Amino acid sequence: MRMWRRLLCACRRRSPWIFHMNSGSCNGCDIELIAALTPRYDAEQLGVLLQGSPRHADILCVTGPVTRTAVNAVQTVYQQVCSPKAVVAIGSCPATTNVFIDSRVLVGPLNKHIPVDVFVPGCPPRPDAIIRGIAAAADLLAERGQAPTLSFGPETHEIREVQP
């Protein structure tokens, strides 16, 4: 059982599948995230695969300052990702709402709505920084795997309210 757990942790570290979610981004960070997957940076070396469905993903990559229309979608998609899962906030917008601060249409930053594990600051961040953030999130997933929690399934996962 211990060996299985260790194997599972190693595999979680080596196979982070990501889902990309835009919560009202200007597309700057989205382009950089795609650049991280293209031949120049090639995130697949670390086993990173961009998945089409949040059900398949381990890491939710969120860009954008979370607009009022996007917040429900962000929460729904977060719940659709099966545990164990991690969230990477890409760019300065999900971290602080950046230059859009105090805008009426925003309800960000992101960690008011879902728990964020890794922040990758920058406007936009470089692709290598994004890859590093995803690798850090994969390490987190592996560490969480060592804790004996068996509460699987999105519905059992409690959404934390984190005050900014």
Place this chain on the structure above:
Amino acid sequence: MNLLHALLRILVFPGLLFAVPAAWMVLWIERKAVALLQQRIGPPFGQPFFDFVKLLGKGTPPRPGLDGALMRAWPLVAVSASVGAVGLLPVLPFGAGFSGDLILLLALMEIPPICMIVAGFTSRSLFGEIGSAREAVLLVSYNLVFLLAAVSIAVSQGSFRLEALASAPPTAWRYLGLFAIVLCLPAKLHVNPFSLPNAEQEIYSGPMTEYAGFELALWQLSHGLEWIAGVGLVAALAVPDSAQAWLALAGTLGMGLVLVLLLALVAAGTARLAIDTTVHFYWQCTIVFAVLAISSALLMRLRS
């Protein structure tokens, strides 16, 4: 073929024990070859295995009732059918097999796509339903050619027994039929010009959209086993039988590797076709080879 022999073939070689690592290997070779062709470094060795283990340890969303039971059942049926198909491959001249096992092999190879179609509809996801509809159209379009070509090979040798087909000296007509089967393989394995059902840029993951964790791992395994069955069938029939068993086996494995690399080249070098173009490709272009193969095989039979 007695019961022990059949069990050995299904569970050990070329079945479960050999086919599962081979499936991971083939999936890795395909991903690595595509990456190298795109001037990337690509996934590390054993990546499909890491993906499989990780998916085994992931949670699945709770689905009560009949839908949940059915959604768990479809990938299991698909994996079992694929293992059965791989177990029937005539890779070792054991004197095994039975009359008509080609028909059983073709039937077992049809089960995973059918499971995928019903799985998409069972999941009740809009994207799953679109993906399933696409998969159904794809199935109808390539199967006409695939089955005609398979029948032409059988007719040219006058037998539906895989062992007899693999050991008979290959003729030009058989290679014509095998060429038509190779043309169908990209659609059967959903590689790029025909990756319509799981087109992630258009419909998320198609029939697999709602699948997660253990069930998704089984679908991945079933996909790998389909690779082994499809590529293995062509390789076993294309390589001439040799007096030494190891030579025939090495030839089959080498031919399989060449086919996988060829399919990776096609996947890396093409873009996805629309569904109507796919149907036209198979029903108007590729069918020529299949009709040629079956008519020439029938004529040769009538002459002899």
